[in-house]
Amino acid sequence: MRFILFLLAFAFSIRAADVPKAPLMAGAATSNITPELGGEVVGGFLPFPCTHIHDELHARCLVLDDGKTKLALVVCDLLGLHRSLSVKARELIEKETGIPAANVLISGTHTHSATNALGGSPRTYSSDYDLTDYQKFVARRVADGVRRALNLLRPAEIAFGTVDVPEHVHIRRWFLKEGTMPPNPFGKIDKVKMNPGAGNPNLVEPAGEPDPRVSFMALREPGGRLISVYSAYSLHYVGGVGEGHISADYYGMYCEALKRLQQGGGDDPPFVAMMANGTSGDANNINFRNPQPRKKPYEQMWYVAEDLAAKVNEALAKVSWQNAAPLAARYRELDVQWRKISPELIVWAKDIEAKTPRIQGKADLPLAYAGRVQRLANASPETKTPVQILRIGDVCIGTTPCETFAETGMEFRKRSPFSKSFMVELAHGYYGYMPTPRHFDLGGYETWPGTNNLEPQASVKMVDALLEMAAEVK
Secondary structure, X not given: OHHHHHHHHHHHHHHHHHOOOOOOEEEEEEEEOOOOOOOEEEOOOOOEEOOEEOOOOEEXXXXXXXXXXXXXXXXXXXXXXXXXXXXXXXXXXXXXXXXXXXHEEEEEOOOOOEEOOOOOOOOOOOOOOOOXXXXXXXXXXXXXXXXXXXXXXXXXXXXXXXXXXXXXXXXXXXXXXXXXXXXXXXXXXXXXXXXXOOOOOOXXXXXXXXXXXXXXXXXXXXXXXXXXXXEEEOOOOOOOOOOOEEOOHHHHHHHHHHHHOOOOOOOOOOOEEEEEEOOOOOEEOOOOOOOOOOOOOOHHHHHHHHHHHHHHHHHHOOOOOEOOOOEXXXXXXXXXXXXXXXXXXXXXXXXXHHHXXXXXXXXXXXXXXXXXXXXXXXXXXXXXXXXXXXXXXXXXEEEOOOEEOHHHHHHXXXXXXXXXXXXXXXXXXXXXXXXXXXXXXXXXXXXXXXXXXXXXXXXXXXXXXXXXHHHHHO
């Protein structure tokens, strides 16, 4: 009898081994990263304590498995995250799941209504940093979210799509009529101004072109319900929150809106929508030429979120599905230098600090930049600037750790060896704005030392490295 049972068990094991594993598996989950009340909301020059949670912040996680390689994609409702936070989260993920750290993409959305995951206050210019309690909490929750997504792996089909939504993205850097440009905090006159004021009669033309495209990657159960949609749109943020409020901004609202549009979106396991920030360093939601009436808190966020969700949902009906997608990843930390600070600028900064009175609760731009300039001059001698490529079938995602200009994202898309390519910014770190070299000649907020922290050739070096890595995985 025992021999017969052994033969039956042996035959069953052979049959089970013969059953082919699905060529693609996917699982998605969310992890709550909402901070405690009282933490400092960052995004402006003067942090302030949060007093209310309008909507919860999340780390939204997607895991893919092609039978040989696993990838994890995580989008966090944060202004940005320090490199050391990403390192810690990916260490936990690799230790607890076996997914290599280089195969994990973690990015921030750039909501301006979140507490600080960037580092110390004032901000430090260092690639390595001892994590705060909140950063440790976020790293732990990111790792937990990836583990939960891994637990939910199931056979999947994949599709890629795009839809252009130009009405919500506008370049915020403008040329003004001669003689109307105000001085910058350093007492100089720039050639362009950031956020020149909606309806300003001195507007001449924008200094660039926004990227109107929503790129998205969808996963579904074979012939069935959606598992996840990973999206990227080059819109800085929307804003317009209540005083002292925590909010995921339009990014989180888009995820909820797209979920509501799916049949069975709330079934177990629930559908997980994700919205990463594309390349929005020089674009925002303000139409400076044709200003719109001021709206109530959250009204504009919901308008943008629901419109984007509706348009992506329409595009989902037109995509072609595949049941396989070879996976690959490349990760590098580049030798990109910190912004060099001239001796003359140090003299200016010390003079401003000596002469400027401190007024409680009031931000003084020259004083703020005097501090930033001196800290940047004393930055760590070595930078570790992370860039990453993910290949997901015929889709290629490239990343930067900066607030990246739209033209950089469009250049990568044009030059990539993959026809289905897009970029995600604020991944694995926060290194400030990354203008292209031509924008340094124009000046403006995004190029000021202390807003821009890396050398003028940073965008060139990062795009070149991304294209090399894309060629490797092609």
